[in-house]
Structure formats: structure tokens, C-alpha cells
Amino acid sequence: MIHQLYDHMNAAARTHIAASMIGKAGLALQVRTPNIVQLLAVIGCHSDPRRCSPNSIRFRYSEHTSPQHIDGWDWWENVMHRPVDMREAKRDIALFFPS
Numbered sequence: 001m002i003h004q005l006y007d008h009m010n011a012a013a014r015t016h017i018a019a020s021m022i023g024k025a026g027l028a029l030q031v032r033t034p035n036i037v038q039l040l041a042v043i044g045c046h047s048d049p050r051r052c053s054p055n056s057i058r059f060r061y062s063e064h065t066s067p068q069h070i071d072g073w074d075w076w077e078n079v080m081h082r083p084v085d086m087r088e089a090k091r092d093i094a095l096f097f098p099s
Contacts, residue, residue, distance in 0.1 A: 004095050005081055012071040020077065036086050043082040047074070058082075 002018040009017075044058030045051075048067065052059040057080050067074035083089035 001095065005092065009073050010071050013073040013075065016068070016070045017075060020075075036083070036089060039089070040082060043080050044078075047078070048076050049078055 003011075003014050006014050006017060041053065042057060044053065044056035044062075046058070049056075049058040049062035050064050054060070058078050061079040063077040065077065067076045069075075081092070083092050
């Protein structure tokens with residue numbers, strides 16, 4: 001699933017992300033929301049949790065450390081994946097709930 005969710009990143013970065021999630025459990029999926037803007041406000045609009053709203057999930061529950069640099073990609077330890085736009089949100093839902 002990691003390799004599909006982060007298909008825009010190179011294989012080394014995706015492998016690192018998958019390895020960092022070993023031993024962590026949990027899945028939160030919001031299938032219906034009035035719009036992507038509201039969903040991003042709840043989760044957090046930025047990859048860096050320090051830049052998110054203090055009321056967002058990413059700010060409240062993520063590690064507030066500097067990013068790791070993996071083969072040209074910056075990676076933050078966030079507690080929740082979030083789509084960047086409606087196109088990505090539809091793709092992510094299709095990954096979890098294939099027709």
C-alpha cells in the first residue's frame with residue numbers, strides 16, 4: 001500500500017517510509033467530507049507538522065522533528081497520510097476500496 005500511496009516518490013524513499021511504519025498500527029479513513037479543504041484543515045495542510053494548525057491531527061500527534069532526507073525527498077514522521085487534492089483523494093479511496 002505504501003508503494004501505491006507514495007508512487008510519486010522513488011523506490012528508496014518508499015522503502016524507508018514502509019520500514020518506519022513497522023510496529024505501528026492504525027488506520028483512519030474519512031470517506032465523506034464536504035470538501036478537501038475541510039479534510040486538510042482537520043488533518044493538517046503541510047507535510048511538516050510544525051507548519052500545521054495547532055488544532056490539526058498532524059500538529060497534535062506527529063513528531064516535531066526535522067525531516068529525514070531520503071534520496072532527495074524530505075520525510076516527516078506524521079501520524080496520518082492525507083491527499084493533496086481531490087484527484088489524489090479519489091485515488092487513495094480506490095486503493096482501499098477497489099470496485
